[in-house]
Amino acid sequence: MEQFLTTLPAWVPWLAAVTGLAMAVASVVYARYSLAIVSPRLEAAVATEQRLRRAQALRQLARARKLWDRGAGARSTSEQVEPLLHRALELDPECVEAWRALAAMRRVDGRVGAAIGAYRKVLELQRDDPVARLALSELAVAASEDAAVGDVRQAFEHARALARQGQAIEAERLYRGLLEQQPGSAEAHSGLGDALRRQGRLREAEAALREGVRLDPQHARGWKRLALLLTGQRRYDEAEGVCRKAIVLNPGCARLRVQLGLVEASRGRLPAAEAAYRRALELDPSSSAALGYLASLLCRRGDLEAAEAAGREAIERDPGNAQGHSTLGVVYRKTGRLHAAVAACRRATELDPWN
DSSP states (O other), X not given: XXXXXXXXXXXXXXXXXXXXXXXXXXXXXXXXXXXXXXXXXXXXXXXXXXXXXXXXXXXXXXXXXXXXXXXXXXXXXXXXHHHHHHHHHHHOTTOHHHHHHHHHHHHHHTOHHHHHHHHHHHHHHOTTOHHHHHHHHHHHHHHHHHHHTTOXXXXXXXXXXXXXXXXXXXXXXXXXXXXXXXXXXXXXXXXXXXXXXHTTXXXXXXXXXXXXXXXXXXXXXXXXXXXHHHHHTTOHHHHHHHHHHHHHHSTXXXXXXXXXXXXXXXXXXXXXXXXXXXXXXXXXXXXXXXXHHHHHHHHHHTOHHHHHHHHHHHHHHOTTOHHHHHHHHHHHHHTTOHHHHHHHHHHHHHHOTTO
16 A cells, blocks of 8 residues: 555656546537537528528518509609618628619619619629610610710719729720710829729829829819829828828818828828828718728727717718728627628628729
8 A cells, every 4th residue: 555655646647647638538529419419500590590581681672662663663762762672682682682673773763883783783693684684785885875975974973883883894994985075084084093993904093093183183083092092002101192282282172081091091090090080070071981981990999889880870871881881890790790790791892892
């Protein structure tokens, strides 16, 4: 007995190691057993929730169709119907029927660029949809005819919509057509530069953008796009210089303050960026863009409650604010609301594929 007690200390580490190994093996076995039981249940729960969201989306769609049929396509009716369709798509972003209804409504309203975007989404989800393909062909012809007969304003709107929807080549083609009609148009040069930037043709883009602001030094959108291009190339000093020069020329332009805030945020100077966004809101309290980027900055700083409030307000002012949806997606993810996060991020990329 005395000999056993004498040698016992030498056995203690070995016994501890064996016990630890046995516990680790038991933990792995238990985890695998638990996963085998829980996984099917979790999958079933997810599938059930997806079915419920799909059913809710279809109910929203049915309400929208009833309203639309009752109003016979009047403009006031479309203003009531569109929120219902957006709600359906938040519940089920892949609901082809809702995208098709949204596209048809926008087409009736004469919003060619928005209708084209919605029909393209239909084809992403259902490639062989003959109605969407025919509608896209007819809308493309209509847009070309509008530019040919000199409906310049609608042509510019259509070109901007194409660029936002990721159709940069089509936007470039339309802007070049506009330049043939109006060689001295600052907006056409600026838009062409934006379309080229989105294709990665940065030297050509910079030349077009600089020509645009040379033709019209008061063209705020042109300065903003030039600063955006320089920021994307990390030419921060040049971008800041462009913004500040443009602000001197356009001191009351909120859009330029927003762009200056983006430059400052890209350099990591968050207090300066926040000051620029808040100055933009002082100049234009309705600026959804300033609110959207302010929400992003607050989220980046860790102030999730304020970021969510700003993001929601940005979307209330402009449901098409991609930055607001994107920021809300991040906030929802960080606070554990995963389904809402997925829906918000999908909506952001639908509105702006570059987001």
